[in-house]
Amino acid sequence: xxxxxxxxxxxxxxxxxxxxxxxxxxxxxxxxxxxxxxxxxxxxxxxxxxxxxxxxxxxxxxxxxxxxxxxxxxxxxxxxxxxxxxxxxxxxxxxxxxxxxxxxxxxxxxxxxxxxxxxxxxxxxxxxxxxxxxx
Numbered sequence: 001x002x003x004x005x006x007x008x009x010x011x012x013x014x015x016x017x018x019x020x021x022x023x024x025x026x027x028x029x030x031x032x033x034x035x036x037x038x039x040x041x042x043x044x045x046x047x048x049x050x051x052x053x054x055x056x057x058x059x060x061x062x063x064x065x066x067x068x069x070x071x072x073x074x075x076x077x078x079x080x081x082x083x084x085x086x087x088x089x090x091x092x093x094x095x096x097x098x099x100x101x102x103x104x105x106x107x108x109x110x111x112x113x114x115x116x117x118x119x120x121x122x123x124x125x126x127x128x129x130x131x132x133x134x135x
Contacts, residue, residue: 010036012054012083018062029055053090060089067120078125088128092119 010016010032021029033051060068068089075085096116100107 012036012086013081015061015082016058021058021062026055029058033058049094053094054086056093057086057089067117071120071123075123075125075128080125080128084125084128087132088123088125089120091128091132092116092123095119 010029012033024032030048030051033054034047037047037051057068061072071089072082072085075088076082080088093116096112096119100112
């Protein structure tokens with residue numbers, strides 16, 4: 001068993017080791033995130049969707065996706081904890097996914113990616129708090 005298989009803890013306020021994180025099967029990443037929120041009694045509306053958004057953002061960070069990496073740095077410099085910054089980026093992704101899934105016409109993937117990149121790049125701690133009431 002590889003060392004990555006032994007990653008059983010997740011702390012959204014600390015960056016996971018990139019190699020270990022990416023070596024984990026997606027199901028184990030989801031389990032680690034869900035377990036953290038369960039143990040810390042941090043409940044969100046849809047636990048599975050919440051964990052999936054955490055995993056998506058962590059995957060983007062681990063693979064060096066520019067807009068997300070830059071947003072994480074910017075949001076934390078503006079005073080958000082890393083966990084809050086993950087929620088902020090995840091909120092942008094969730095909004096775009098919801099729009100794409102509920103659109104009456106097909107969504108152009110490249111236009112969708114451009115919109116996501118633009119909105120992540122424009123994201124600030126103040127705008128996230130204003131939109132989501134997070135303090």
